[in-house]
Amino acid sequence: MADENDHTDGAHDDGPRGVSRGRRLAALRGSERVLSDSPFARTIGERLAQLTAEAPGAYDLDGWLxxxxxxxxxxxxxxxxxxxxxxxxxxxxxxxxxxxxxxxxxxxxxxxxxxxxxxxxxxxxxxxxxxxxxxxxxxxxxxxxxxxxxxxxxxxxxxxxxxxxxxxxxxxxxxxxxxxxxxxxxxxxxxxxxxxxxxxxxxxxxxxxxxxxxxxxxxxxxxxxxxxxxxxxxxxxxxxxxxxxxxxxxxxxxxxxxxxxxxQQWPTVLAALAGMDRELPRLPSYVAHAKVVAKALGEAFGAAGVPWFRINPGVPHTHQFQVWLPYPPEVLEEAGVRLAEETRTTLFNRWFPGEVPGLSVTEVTVASSALSWTAEDVGAAVDALLERVAAGG
Missing domain, CATH: 3.40.640.10 (Type I PLP-dependent aspartate aminotransferase-like (Major domain))
Structure with a gap:
């Protein structure tokens, strides 16, 4: 979900909103269940190990640099x-x-x-x-x-x-x-x-x-x-x-x-080739499941009586979409990190101020870690998040 020079889900330094990048990533890495993952929640060693494991299947490693x-x-x-x-x-x-x-x-x-x-x-x-x-x-x-x-x-x-x-x-x-x-x-x-x-x-x-x-x-x-x-x-x-x-x-x-x-660009190119092999065949399933997740989120927010929310678009066009809620970003991030620390479940990633004061927005990316989530799982995680939002004021 990260772009060059724009808001990302963990690539930038800590901001003024209270939840440090280190704490957020540690909570995400410690989660057993993750709905919207972050590409930055890995150590250098873990990324290198993944590339080492996938490289032989992606390209002939006896080729010259x-x-x-x-x-x-x-x-x-x-x-x-x-x-x-x-x-x-x-x-x-x-x-x-x-x-x-x-x-x-x-x-x-x-x-x-x-x-x-x-x-x-x-x-x-x-x-x-x-x-x-x-x-x-x-x-x-x-x-x-x-x-x-x-x-x-x-x-x-x-x-x-x-x-x-x-x-x-x-x-x-x-x-x-x-x-x-x-x-x-x-x-x-x-x-x-x-x-x-x-x-x-x-x-x-x-x-x-x-x-x-x-x-x-x-x-x-x-x-x-x-x-x-x-x-x-x-x-x-x-x-x-x-x-x-x-x-x-x-x-x-x-x-x-x-x-x-x-x-030399072989590490980057190897990762690209491995990603083609691994992710391209899965993308249609991500897109299909994003529709299930988006519908479940909307139903859960409605059932919980959230005064205003928006799933945008209501039926996702790809495997990514926005969620808007009427709470400050710092409250939502603190509640989300506490949810991960206490239940080992990560629902959303970073939150950002909306253009209208009092609203916050996050981007949801439905990928491999989300495929096991049922609509009931989504609803239970939303309820648990909102409990912590209420507790945090």
Whole structure:
């Protein structure tokens, strides 16, 4: 669930809210049952042991170390391109770099430096405006509504744009996706405007169940796609940009200029390959179970008489969604840590202030640790959490 330069579930230093990072992670690690896990609740030794155990099944360890992007890196690029149905792919150390390079390449090829994108997208919220500051590009916003722009909104933009960038899913409003028909229509609208389409698909891996098509079918709508290897696949870091072979060759040149041509990247790439093997087949089950968990949470909050709450979206589009509650973040975090310490059960991770005073929001990620949770389990944990919220004032 962690992103670069945004709120995470444990990557940042302790804040002013009372629950230290060390205490929170210790409570999570000590839990026997975890609904929404954290990728940061592991020691270096544990992560290294996991990689050591999974590596032999992920790649031939008798191969030579990679040197500036060859060997195992090139093999990951080829596998990613094949999964996405694209001609080629380039590995990048970060998604922020991959996105900058993609938009820069398309601006040069279209002759238009205007990018149409959502103001809540990762490009705008969590990359320090890199595409404008470093790339010299200019944004236009088809909509400010908390959803993907519609075809009509794209057609009605009052100035030309070279690239339409769509974040799938759009994280900030609750990991939301359009319908398949809406997505195909908005892509067609961009083509009518002589624009190319770039998918910010950091979490594209888990979108196919919502659309009811294959992963390559989703990617085929776009001219280029960025995917992350750590957000959904539990890798260490890293990303890939996929698209036409000529564009990817240009992207690799810009990757070098941006400092992304790293001498050796085999640990990160090994973790990505292992994550593909382990997590990709499981993602549909995570998405399906997220619907069970979200419904159970809503029913439990309603039965407990919580004065206001929201599960957003009510039926999750992916395996991630938001929970909003009418209590301060520090009260919810203290109650959650106490629940974990006293019962060895972790329900939620970090809480953050909502835009409306008095409301707090958390992001729920339903992954392997949540699959054993029944609706009854969710309801019992909610009751236990709310008891501690009440006790904490």
């Amino acid at each position: 990679d040197v500036y992007g060859d060997g195992i890196v090139a093999d990951l690029e080829a596998r990613t391109a094949e999964l996405l149905g694209m001609e080629a792919a380039a590995f990048f150390p970060t998604g922020t770099m991959a996105q900058q390079v993609a938009l820069r390449c398309w601006a040069g090829r279209t002759g238009n430096d205007v990018v149409a994108l959502h103001p809540l997208s990762h490009l705008e919220k969590h990359e320090r405006n890199a595409y404008t500051v470093l790339g010299g590009l200019r944004p236009v916003h088809p909509t400010t509504e908390p959803r993907t722009p519609t075809a009509a909104e794209v057609r009605e933009l009052d100035e030309p744009f070279g690239t339409l960038a769509l974040e799938l899913p759009l994280r900030e409003p609750g990991f939301v996706l359009p319908t398949w028909e809406e997505l195909t229509e908005v892509v067609e609208a961009a083509r009518e405007r002589d624009a190319v389409v770039h998918f910010d698909g950091a979490r594209l891996w888990e979108c196919a169940p919502h659309f009811g098509v294959g992963l390559a079918d989703v990617a085929a709508l776009a001219d280029s796609v960025y995917v992350s290897f750590y957000k959904s696949l539990d890798g260490i870091a890293g990303a890939a940009l996929a698209g036409p072979a000529s564009m990817i060759e240009e992207a690799k040149a810009w990757r070098h200029r941006y400092g992304g041509q790293v001498a």
